[in-house]
Every structure is written in structure tokens, then in C-alpha cells.
Amino acid sequence: MQVATDTRERIIAAAKTRFHSRSYADVGIKEICDSAEIQKGSFYHFFPSKRDLMLAVIEDFAHEWADGFVAEAFDPALPPMERLEYMIDAAYFWQKSVKEVHGRMSGCLFGNLALELSTQDEILRAKLMAVFNQAKTRFQEALDEAVAIGAIEPLDSELTAEAMLAYLEGMILLAKAQNNPEVLYRLGPAIQSIRIEKAGH
Helix, strand or coil: CHHHHHHHHHHHHHHHHHHHHCCCCCCCHHHHHHHHCCCHHHHHHHCCCHHHHHHHHHHHHHHHHHHCHHHHHCCCCCCHHHHHHHHHHHHHHHHHHHHHHHCCCCCCHHHHHHHHHCCCCHHHHHHHHHHHHHHHHHHHHHHHHHHHCCCCCCCCHHHHHHHHHHHHHHHHHHHHHHCCCHHHHHHHHHHHHCCCCCCCC
């Protein structure tokens, strides 16, 4: 059982780094098998298709993301609006470290895949949207708490959270296009200025 688990994890690890640094279309199953040091038969034992592997990669990366710097950024012990600052800082330092190691920014895996696949594969699009919705919930919970304690004026927390997530993803995309993580550092503070009022206000 442990051997099977290790093999599956090797496949995901080999795929994750390649899908993130390049693209879904550019990475082939043979390359992944060679990197994981397995035969194609072993690959198809765990993943009936490349799409199934991609779903597993998204799931693995989402857990890593949620349990890592996102969990730290949205620590309930932090004041709610400070969590937004922490999130921007975490994204900045992560992208900066990737560039220092590889010479270029990799951007956001979920954003990269959404741009590449959303109009091509409905199952992968839905999986990516689930990840984005989880992220939006983190923003919304922080905003609701900020309103409850009087740190900010009442607003439409769901739409504002969605706009903040869009702003974050847009910044990462722009920074990747410029291969310059400093874009996040310069533009990041503006995320706290995003406000969408409730209808009727």
C-alpha cells in the first residue's frame, strides 16, 4: 500500500512542477512518467487520463495553498483587515522566491490553468471555480468580521470579496507578464480600498 501511495505522489509531484511552470497542453504523459521513473502502465493505474491527473494536481495544490500561507494569512488571531495585508505579502514573497530560484515568475497555478482551460474543459473549469470560491470565502469571512467589529463600514461582503480575489489574480497575472514580483508590492495595498456597497445603499 505504501509503495502505491509513494508512486501516486511521485506522479503528482512530477506533474505539478511542470504544469505550473509551463502549461497543461505542453506537458505530456511520457515526460511525467520519465520524471517519476515509472512505466505508463503504472500511470494509467492511478490516473485513467491526463485530465484525472490534472484534477489531482489541482486538489493537491489547493490543499498545500490553503494549509500553507493562506492559512497563515487568514489566521483568526489577526485583525481581519490585517489578514488582507498578510495575504498580499505572502503572495509577493512566494512569487519573489520562485523568480530568484528559476529566473522567472510562475504566477498562480489556478489562474494559469483557468486562462488555458476554462473554455476547453468544463470539468476542469468547475474544479478551478471551486478553488476560487474557497479563496473568496476567506476574503468574505474577513470582511464580515471587520464590519461586525466596526473596522469598516457595511458593504456587500460577497461581491467585495470576489472583486478582491479578482484584483489579486489580476496583479499576479500582470506581475507574471512583466516577470516582476515588485508589481505585487506596489499595487497590493490598494486591495483594501475595494468596496462594493449593498444594493439600495
